[in-house]
Amino acid sequence: MKKILLFLSPLLIVAYMTGCSLDDSNSAELTDIDLSELDLEAAEQAIREAIGGGGGSIINNTGESIDLRPDLSNVTFLHANVSKWPVTSNLPKVTVSGGTISMPYDKARVWPGRNTAGANVNANPWILVKQDGRWYAATWEWLRTGQTAKSSSSVEGGHIGQSPLNNFRPQSGQVYGFMVSGLARSGVRNVQERTNVVMVRWP
Numbered sequence: 008m009k010k011i012l013l014f015l016s017p018l019l020i021v022a023y024m025t026g027c028s029l030d031d032s033n034s035a036e037l038t039d040i041d042l043s044e045l046d047l048e049a050a051e052q053a054i055r056e057a058i059g060g061g062g063g064s065i066i067n068n069t070g071e072s073i074d075l076r077p078d079l080s081n082v083t084f085l086h087a088n089v090s091k092w093p094v095t096s097n098l099p100k101v102t103v104s105g106g107t108i109s110m111p112y113d114k115a116r117v118w119p120g121r122n123t124a125g126a127n128v129n130a131n132p133w134i135l136v137k138q139d140g141r142w143y144a145a146t147w148e149w150l151r152t153g154q155t156a157k158s159s160s161s162v163e164g165g166h167i168g169q170s171p172l173n174n175f176r177p178q179s180g181q182v183y184g185f186m187v188s189g190l191a192r193s194g195v196r197n198v199q200e201r202t203n204v205v206m207v208r209w210p
Contacts (some may be wrong), residue, residue: 020051067206069167069182085145085169089201098202100184108159112187120152123195131192135184145172146192175207
C-alpha cells in the first residue's frame, strides 16, 4: 500500500499541474485502475522525467536547443559508460566563476570514499562535449569526499587523457554538459550512481 500511495501522489500532482480533473467524464476513473498491473518502478521513472526530476534528466537553462538524449544513449563514453547508472543524486546547478567550477551535488558526503589517485576520493566530474556532430562524455578529475569544486583550468584535454578529447579546451560561449558520478575514471568503483546533467555556457 505504501508503494501505491507513493505512486499515486505524484500522479495527482502531475494531474493538477497539467489541468487534468479526476472527475472528467472523458477520463478513466481512478477506481478503474488495476493496481496489480502497474509497473511502479517504470511509472516513478516516467513521473520523475515528466516533472524534471532525476532518472536521466537534463537541466538546460542556456536557451540553446540540445539534442542530448535524456538517457544519454547518443553519447560516446571515453571512460566507464555510466549512462545506465541510476540518477540518485541531484546536481541543481554548475557554476564557472573566478577560476573555479562548482558542482554542488547532494551525495558529496554520502558516497563512500576509496583510497586511489593519491587521495580519498568518492566521485568523478564529467564533461559532455559535442564534437564533429557527436556527443562525447569524459571525466577530467577526481573529487575527494565532500568536495564539490575544482579549478576550471583542469577542464581540458590533458586531464581527460582520451582521444578525441585529449586536445580539448573549452571555448567561451560554447555549451557543455556536466555531471558527477561515483568512481568511473579507472577500474576502482565505490557506487554505480550518478547525478543529472546540467548544461552550461562556458564563460
